[in-house]
Amino acid sequence: xxxxxxxxxxxxxxxxxxxxxxxxxxxxxxxxxxxxxxxxxxxxxxxxxxxxxxxxxxxxxxxxxxxxxxxxxxxxxxxxxxxxxxxxxxxxxxxxxxxxxxxxxxxxxxxxxxxxxxxxxxxxxxxxxxxxxxxxxxxxxxxxxxxxxxxxxxxxxxxxxxxxxxxxxxxxxxxxxxxxxxxxxxxxxxxxxxxxxxxxxxxxxxxxxxxxxxxxxxxxxx
Amino acid sequence: xxxxxxxxxxxxxxxxxxxxxxxxxxxxxxxxxxxxxxxxxxxxxxxxxxxxxxxxxxxxxxxxxxxxxxxxxxxxxxxxxxxxxxxxxxxxxxxxxxxxxxxxxxxxxxxxxxxxxxxxxxxxxxxxxxxxxxxxxxxxxxxxxxxxxxxxxxxxxxxxxxxxxxxxxxxxxxxxxxxxxxxxxxxxxxxxxxxxxxxxxxxxxxxxxxxxxxxxxxxxxxxxxxxxxxxxxxxxxxxxxxxxxxxxxxxxxxxxxxxxxxxxxxxxxxxxxxxxxxxxxxxxxxxxxxxxxxxxxxxxxxxxxxxxxxxxxxxxxxxxxxxxxxxxxxxxxxxxxxxxxxxxxxxxxxxxxxxxxxxxxxxxxxxxxxxxxxxxxxxxxxxxxxxxxxxxxxxxxxxxxxxxxxxxxxxxxxxxxxxxxxxxxxxxxxxxxxxxxxxxxxxxxxxxxxxxxxxxxxxxxxxxxxxxxxxxxxxxxxxxxxxxxxxxxxxxxxxxxxxxxxxxxxxxxxxxxxxxxxxxxxxxxxxxxxxxxxxxxxxxxxxxxxxxxxxxxxxxxxxxxxxxxxxxxxxxxxxxxxxxxxxxxxxxxxxxxxxxxxxxxxxxxxxxxxxxxxxxxx
Numbered sequence: 001x002x003x004x005x006x007x008x009x010x011x012x013x014x015x016x017x018x019x020x021x022x023x024x025x026x027x028x029x030x031x032x033x034x035x036x037x038x039x040x041x042x043x044x045x046x047x048x049x050x051x052x053x054x055x056x057x058x059x060x061x062x063x064x065x066x067x068x069x070x071x072x073x074x075x076x077x078x079x080x081x082x083x084x085x086x087x088x089x090x091x092x093x094x095x096x097x098x099x100x101x102x103x104x105x106x107x108x109x110x111x112x113x114x115x116x117x118x119x120x121x122x123x124x125x126x127x128x129x130x131x132x133x134x135x136x137x138x139x140x141x142x143x144x145x146x147x148x149x150x151x152x153x154x155x156x157x158x159x160x161x162x163x164x165x166x167x168x169x170x171x172x173x174x175x176x177x178x179x180x181x182x183x184x185x186x187x188x189x190x191x192x193x194x195x196x197x198x199x200x201x202x203x204x205x206x207x208x209x210x211x212x213x214x215x216x217x218x219x220x221x222x
Numbered sequence: 223x224x225x226x227x228x229x230x231x232x233x234x235x236x237x238x239x240x241x242x243x244x245x246x247x248x249x250x251x252x253x254x255x256x257x258x259x260x261x262x263x264x265x266x267x268x269x270x271x272x273x274x275x276x277x278x279x280x281x282x283x284x285x286x287x288x289x290x291x292x293x294x295x296x297x298x299x300x301x302x303x304x305x306x307x308x309x310x311x312x313x314x315x316x317x318x319x320x321x322x323x324x325x326x327x328x329x330x331x332x333x334x335x336x337x338x339x340x341x342x343x344x345x346x347x348x349x350x351x352x353x354x355x356x357x358x359x360x361x362x363x364x365x366x367x368x369x370x371x372x373x374x375x376x377x378x379x380x381x382x383x384x385x386x387x388x389x390x391x392x393x394x395x396x397x398x399x400x401x402x403x404x405x406x407x408x409x410x411x412x413x414x415x416x417x418x419x420x421x422x423x424x425x426x427x428x429x430x431x432x433x434x435x436x437x438x439x440x441x442x443x444x445x446x447x448x449x450x451x452x453x454x455x456x457x458x459x460x461x462x463x464x465x466x467x468x469x470x471x472x473x474x475x476x477x478x479x480x481x482x483x484x485x486x487x488x489x490x491x492x493x494x495x496x497x498x499x500x501x502x503x504x505x506x507x508x509x510x511x512x513x514x515x516x517x518x519x520x521x522x523x524x525x526x527x528x529x530x531x532x533x534x535x536x537x538x539x540x541x542x543x544x545x546x547x548x549x550x551x552x553x554x555x556x557x558x559x560x561x562x563x564x565x566x567x568x569x570x571x572x573x574x575x576x577x578x579x580x581x582x583x584x585x586x587x588x589x590x591x592x593x594x595x596x597x598x599x600x601x602x603x604x605x606x607x608x609x610x611x612x613x614x615x616x617x618x619x620x621x622x623x624x625x626x627x628x629x630x631x632x633x634x635x636x637x638x639x640x641x642x643x644x645x646x647x648x649x650x651x652x653x654x655x656x657x658x659x660x661x662x663x664x665x666x667x668x669x670x671x672x673x674x675x676x677x678x679x680x681x682x683x684x685x686x687x688x689x690x691x692x693x694x695x696x697x698x699x700x701x702x703x704x705x706x707x708x709x710x711x712x713x714x715x716x717x718x719x720x721x722x723x724x725x726x727x728x729x730x731x732x733x734x735x736x737x738x739x740x741x742x743x744x745x746x747x748x749x750x751x752x753x754x755x756x757x758x759x760x761x762x763x764x765x766x767x768x769x770x771x772x773x774x775x776x777x778x779x780x781x782x783x784x785x786x787x788x789x790x791x792x793x794x795x796x797x798x799x800x801x802x803x804x805x806x807x808x809x810x811x812x813x814x815x816x817x818x819x820x821x822x823x824x825x826x827x828x829x830x831x832x833x834x835x836x837x838x839x840x
Contacts, residue, residue: 028567032574039574080570129381143362147420154427161434162679169677 016095017073017086023095025105026126028082034122042081046116047074050085053112057104058087064100102128227292228437230513235441237523239510240285242448243657244531246650247353247622248499254475254539254546255617256491261482262475266536268483268492273532276764277496279756280721282524283728284502288511289520290740294664296340298508299724302732304829305822306723338720338817339505342713343661345810346504348689349708350658351429352696354651355421356623357644359401362421364640371396372631389792393628398787401623405699407786408803412699419697426690429655433663433682437513440656447653452534454646455541461639462544471547474612475539490771493764499531503717503724506657509664516744521753542621549629550611557606568599618709619702622647659685703784711807715776716814718769723818725762734758782807 017024027050032039040046051072058067071090077083086095105112105128113119120130230236257265291298299306363370374387374395382388387395398404405412432443462468482488501507511520555578562576569588576584585603589596616625630639659682666681667673673681696705728737734757738749776782782804785794799807 030573078570079572080566081573082570132376132380132382142366143359146362146365147358147424151424151427154424154431158427158431158434161431161439165435165677165679 016088016093017075017084019076019084021084021086021095023098023101024084024086025098025101025128026082026084028080028124028126029116029118030122030124031081031116031118034118042077047077047083049115050074053108053115054085054087054105057108057112058096058101060107061100061104064096064104098127106131228513229515230437231441233514233518233523235437235444236510236514236518237526238444238448239440239656240507240523240527241530242444242653243506243510244500244527245448245451245534246499246501246654247647248495249531249535250538250542250647250650251619251621252617253495253499253535254542255615255621256495257475257539258543258613258615260485260488260491261479263478264480264483265488265492268489269496269532272489272492272496273528275756276493276761277500277528277532278525279753279761280497280502280725281500281507281528282521282753283725283757284507285511285520285524286737286741287724287728288508289514289516289518290737290744291508292512292516294505294509294512294661294668296505296665297668298512299727302727304825306727306731306818338716338814339503339508340662340665341814341817342716342720343504343506343658344689345708345712345814347655347658347662348692349696349705349712350651351425351655351689352418352422352693352701352705353619354425354428354648354655355418355697356401356619357647357651358421358424359418360623360627361641361644361648364637364644367637369627369631369636369640370400371627372636386789386792389790391624391628393624393631394792396627397623399789402702403699404702404787406788407797408700408703408784409800410700414694415697415699415701418701419694422693422697423690426686426693428652429659430682430686432652432656433659433686434679436667436678440660443656444653447649447656450649451646451653454642454649455534455537457642458541458639458646459537459544461633462541462548465544465548465633467551468544468547470551470608471543471545471612472540474547475543490768493768495535496532497721497765497768498713498717499535500528501654501657503720504658504713505661505665509660510657512664517746519745519747521745521747521750545626545629546612549625549632550608550614552629552632553611554606554608557604561603561606564599564602568595703786706784707803707807708810712810712814715769715772715811718765718772719815719818722762722765722769725757725765729758729762 019026029042031042048069051069051074054072055067055069058064058071067087068090071088072085073088074083074085087101088095105125109120109130113123116123120132230239260268287298287302291301293301371393374383374392376382377384384395386399390398401418403412403415431439433440514520558578558581562578562581565571565584565588566573566576569592571584626643627640630636630643633639662685663678663682666685667678676684695701698704728734734754738754742748782799783796784799786797787793788795
C-alpha cells in the first residue's frame, strides 16, 4: 500500500515537472565558459544545492515561508547543462504560479549566482529576464567637471595674455614721452653764477660742445 | 619709422608651423582609407609619384611667394598683379628694395571684396573647429570607468538595452545619439545642443589663446602641436603592433593589389590627397612664409615639409591598420562565439565542446544528424569572415569616433588609450586651425585700415567670435549633415582653381624669369631646372585634369545624395538633398570661385575710371 502511494506520488510529481510544462522554467548553465579550468562537474549534489537555493528564494515570498527543498522538482538534465524545474505546492499537488516563482528568483538572483560562482549570462533562467544594473550616474556628470577646470584655465590664460599685451603697449607709448620731458627740462634751466647767466652749453644731442674752440682759431696761422 | 614685420624666432619655428598645419586629421583618417580602397601597398606608387610631381613644386611655389612678397595672401597676389586681388588680397604694396611689379598699386587700395583664399579659409575655419569640439567631448568622457561608449544604456524597465543601441553598436549609438543627437534628415534642424555648444566655445577659446599674440604665441604653440602627435603615434604604434590580430590588418593593408594601378581613380585620389593634405591654396602657407627672413632657404623647407607630411600619412596608416586588424579579429572571434553559443544552446551540446577549430565539422555532423532542427537554426547562423571585417573601409569622422573607439574599448586600460588618442586628435586639429586662422588674420592685420583702428588682439577676438557664432549651426541636430556639405564642397573645387591661377600668375603674368631672379637675389640659390619645368608645364596640366575630372563627376552623378542616420533601423540610409541645400552648395562653391573674376573685373573698372578722371602719374 505504501509502495503504491509512493509510486503515485512520484508519478504525479513527474507529470508536474515536464519540459514546457505549466509553470516550468528552463535553466541553462555554462560552467566551463565561466570558470575554464576550475569548472566543477554538475552532479546530483549540485542539483540539491540548486533546489535549496530555489526553495530559499521562495521562502522570501510572503505566504510561501513553508517551502521545502522537496517541493522543488528538477527534470530533463542534459549534457549542456540544462534542465527544467517547477515548484510545487505539497498540500494541493499543483505547481506554484509562474509569476510568483519569477519574482522570487529575480529578487534573489545575485545570491543564486554567487552560490554557483556564475553570473547572469552563464546561469540563465529562460523566460525570467534579469534586472540589469544601471551604470552608476554621479550627480554631476564627470565631463562637466573636467570641462569646467579646463575652461577656467584657458580663460585665465587669455586674460593674462591680453593684460600683459595692454601693459606692454602702455609702457611703450609712455617711454618716448618721458625722454621728451627730460630734454625740455634741460633746455629750460639756465645756469646762473654770480648773477651772471652763463652761456648755456649746447648739449642737445651732443652735436657741438662750445667748450672746445675750433682748431683754426687756437693755432696761430703759420 | 615703419613697424617691423614680426618674424619667427628661428627657422625651426617656421618649419614646425608648416608641419603642424600640413599634418592634420586628413593624414590620420583619409589616407588609410584611400590606401585600403586602392590596393594597399600599390597605392604608394601613385602617391609618391604625385608627391614629387605635384606636391613639392606647389609647396615650394607658395612658400617662395610668401617669403618674397612678405605679405599675407591678399597682399602677395595683389603685388604680383592688381587683377589678381581676387586670388589673395592687397594692401598698398610694401616693397623691400627689390624690383617688383610696381605697375601695380603704389597707392593704398581699399579693402577689396571677394578674396578667394580668405573666403575658403573662412569657410574652413567655420566648420573645422567643430571637430575639435567633438574631440574635446570625447576627451572629457574618457575619464570614466567604464567608457560611456562601451556599454549600451538600459531601456526604461531595465530588462534590456536601449533599442537603437541594440540595432546599431554601442559606439555608433554614443556618436549618433549622445554626441550629435542627430535628426533623421537635414530638413529637421532641431535645436542647438548646449553641450556641443560649450565644447565649441572652449575650442575657439583655445584657438584664440594660441593666436592672440601673433607669431610670438603661435611660434611657441607649434612646438607642441607639431611634436606631440608624433609621440602619441609612436606610443600607439608600439601598442598597436603588440595587439592580438594586428598582423592580420597589416598583412591586408600591405599586400599590393597591382591591378588597382590601372584604375584612374587611384591616381586621381592620390593627386587629390597630396593636394589637400599639404593645405595648398588657403593662403596659410603664404602667411607663414611671409614672416620669414628673406634669406631663408625655402626650397629646403618645402622638401622637408612635404616629405614629413607624406611619411606621417604612411606612419599613421600603419598604426591605423594594426588597430583595424585588432578590431576585425576581435569582431570575427565574437561572431564565431555567438555562432558557437547558438548551436550549443539549440542542440544542448556539452558546454565547451564546440570550439572555433571544430566548428565546421560539427556543423556538418549536426546538419546530417538533425536536419529538421538544423534548418530551423540555419537562418540565424551568420557567416563569420575575417576578410569582410577587414574590408569595412571607413574614413573621416566615422573612423575616429566610431571605429577607433570600438577598438579602444576592447584594449586593456582603455581610459588611458582613449585620452591619448583624443588628445592627439586635438593637437592635430588645433595645429591646422592655427594655419587657417593665420590665413584670415594676416591679411586683416596687414591692412592699414583695420589695424590702425583695432589692436591685433581685438581683431583676432572678433574673427574667433564670428566663427564661433556661425559654428553653432553645426551643433544643431542636423548639424552633422551641414558639416558634411561644408567638408565635401566648400574647399574642393575652389582650391583647385585658386592654385591653378596661382601657378599661372607666377609663371606667366609675373614672369618665371623675373621670379627666378627675385628668388636668387633673395636666397642666393639658383632655381633648379626641375622646379621650372614643373611650375611651367606639368603641375598646371595636372591641376586642370583634376579640375575637369571633378566637374564631370559632379555633373554626371546628377542629384547629390547624403547619408542620414535612421534611428529605427540603427544604420545609415541614403537620401537626396532638398532644393535649398543644393542651392547652398552652389553658393559655397560659387562664392569663392567667383572672387577671382569679380575682383579682376572690379579692379579693371576702377582703373578705367581713374584713368578717365585724372591724368596718369608719371
